[in-house]
Amino acid sequence: MDKNSAYLLLNLLPDIGPWRIKRLIEHFGEIENVFSASLNDLCKVEDIGEILAKRILSAPKEVDLDKELHLIEKYQVRIITWDSPDYPANLKTLPDPPAVIYLRGELKDEDIFAISIVGTRRATVYGKTVTEKLASGLAEARITVISGLARGIDTSAHQTAINAKGRTIAVLGNGLAVHYPPENRKLEEKIITSGALISEFPMTSSPDRANFPRRNRIIAGLSFGVVVIEADIKSGALITARLALEQGREVFAVPGNIFSACSRGTHMLIKQGAKLVEETEDIIEEIIPLKERWQAQQKKPKPVADENLTSEEKKIYTYLPSEPVSIDFLLERVSLPIGKISQLLLSLEMKGLIKPLAGKMYQRLST
Numbered sequence: 349m350d351k352n353s354a355y356l357l358l359n360l361l362p363d364i365g366p367w368r369i370k371r372l373i374e375h376f377g378e379i380e381n382v383f384s385a386s387l388n389d390l391c392k393v394e395d396i397g398e399i400l401a402k403r404i405l406s407a408p409k410e411v412d413l414d415k416e417l418h419l420i421e422k423y424q425v426r427i428i429t430w431d432s433p434d435y436p437a438n439l440k441t442l443p444d445p446p447a448v449i450y451l452r453g454e455l456k457d458e459d460i461f462a463i464s465i466v467g468t469r470r471a472t473v474y475g476k477t478v479t480e481k482l483a484s485g486l487a488e489a490r491i492t493v494i495s496g497l498a499r500g501i502d503t504s505a506h507q508t509a510i511n512a513k514g515r516t517i518a519v520l521g522n523g524l525a526v527h528y529p530p531e532n533r534k535l536e537e538k539i540i541t542s543g544a545l546i547s548e549f550p551m552t553s554s555p556d557r558a559n560f561p562r563r564n565r566i567i568a569g570l571s572f573g574v575v576v577i578e579a580d581i582k583s584g585a586l587i588t589a590r591l592a593l594e595q596g597r598e599v600f601a602v603p604g605n606i607f608s609a610c611s612r613g614t615h616m617l618i619k620q621g622a623k624l625v626e627e628t629e630d631i632i633e634e635i636i637p638l639k640e641r642w643q644a645q646q647k648k649p650k651p652v653a654d655e656n657l658t659s660e661e662k663k664i665y666t667y668l669p670s671e672p673v674s675i676d677f678l679l680e681r682v683s684l685p686i687g688k689i690s691q692l693l694l695s696l697e698m699k700g701l702i703k704p705l706a707g708k709m710y711q712r713l714s715t
Contacts, residue, residue: 349408354379355429356416357407359448360550364404368395369447370430383408419525419551426451438462442569442595446548450524452536453544459515461641462492463631464567464592466585467501467577468610475578475610478602479504482575485628487514488670489642492543494519494571496563497536499529501577501585506539516543517570521563523553564588565595572635573598575625579613586613589622598634600625629671645669657699660684664692665701668712672705 349357358369358379372382375393382390382404390401420427428434428449438460439445463486467475483493483505493509495502497518509516518539520528524547527533539545548566549559564587568574574592576599579585589599601622604611618624623634632638646669657665667681678689693710696702702710 349380349383351379352427352429353413353417354383355448356427356550357411357413358382358404359548360411360413360416361403361407363400365444366430366447366548367444368393368400370444371395373431416551420450423452423524423551425524425551428455436460436570438571439566439569442565444565445569446566448548450547450549450551451544452524452546453540453542455517455544455546456515458490459492459517459543459570461490461638462494462517462571463638464494464571464574464588465501465505465577466495466564466567466574466579466588468579468583468585469498469500469502470610471500471504471578472608472610474604475501476504479577480508482577482602482625482628482631483508483514484512485671486631487512487516489628489632489638490514490645491632491638491641492517494567496521496560496567497529497532497539497545499532503532503535506535510538510542514542518543518545519563519566519570520545520547520555521549521559522555523547523549523551525551526554528555560584561587561591565591568592568595568597571597572638573600573631575600575602575631576614576617576622577602578604578608578610580609581612581616583613586617589617598623600631600634602626657696660688661692661695661699664689665696665712668702668710670712672709672711674707674709 358364371394373379376382376385387401390396390404391398428451430445430447465483479501486493487509492515493505494517495505497520506516506518516539522528524545536545568588568591574588574597576585576589592599599622601614601617602625604614625631632642663682675686675689697704702712704710
């Protein structure tokens with residue numbers, strides 16, 4: 349039996365889970381050795397009693413591994429095991445990292461720079477608007493947006509990241525052969541081309557209630573921090589926030605209407621010390637790796653789409669980030685007097701490449 353088959357067999361068995369799989373590997377050295385062990389040897393492993401030991405030994409005959417392998421091939425799923433060199437580094441810090449990750453799409457090295465956005469399935473117009481603002485800002489800063497593909501805030505976060513040509517990862521509480529919620533099936537295909545769908549559950553696993561806390565620990569574990577946008581007191585998003593704290597990740601919350609039930613959970617988090625978020629920068633500034641990455645990007649001149657600009661206009665335009673900045677920002681980077689900079693900004697505004705904002709701020713427009 350090869351390594352992947354051994355992992356899949358154990359993952360298909362109920363009541364085993366990643367914690368016990370890890371214990372079995374530590375005891376037997378190689379996972380393939382588990383199925384050649386004696387009943388007595390299996391019973392010596394921590395948390396493996398006689399009932400589970402017998403179930404493990406009978407798995408090669410009783411578990412339909414061929415069906416699982418067929419579905420893996422049909423859906424073009426890649427299997428990443430706990431000891432694989434491609435296993436996400438962030439997840440290895442968890443006390444119970446998934447033994448098996450089912451992957452559709454692609455995980456990239458840059459996905460380590462990630463933030464999770466979670467919230468209620470019954471999102472308000474306000475909640476969706478905030479989600480779009482933050483997710484687009486993160487995508488423009490080349491920060492991967494992670495969520496759980498649920499209705500409401502999750503769906504908005506994924507779709508916005510895709511629209512902003514950023515990367516997004518959806519962590520599912522069901523198998524990759526099950527499409528839940530069904531209306532997000534087209535969104536799944538978009539995510540595959542802009543990031544990845546991942547799950548630790550076998551291919552045909554249904555979205556059972558007990559699966560979602562396990563999914564949430566992965567959502568938190570893959571990111572530097574979790575942003576909660578609209579959540580009631582009993583929302584699953586608060587479970588994700590709690591797991592993030594336990595894992596040493598940052599927790600952020602967006603304030604909302606004090607009369608809305610969707611604000612009770614986020615306001616509770618803020619009272620307990622979560623970082624209040626109004627802008628994308630509130631997230632980036634709190635996490636040093638993201639801040640350093642963002643600052644490095646701001647120093648890189650950006651290509652100018654409009655070739656009709658003068659050399660001085662191009663100089664100003666290339667140093668304008670997508671986030672609002674003041675003239676002082678440009679004075680520090682461009683060797684021109686303030687009067688000349690003001691004149692060039694007006695010219696760029698007339699050409700539809702930038703827009704002025706309150707407080708003498710300016711923002712580069714997408715081209």
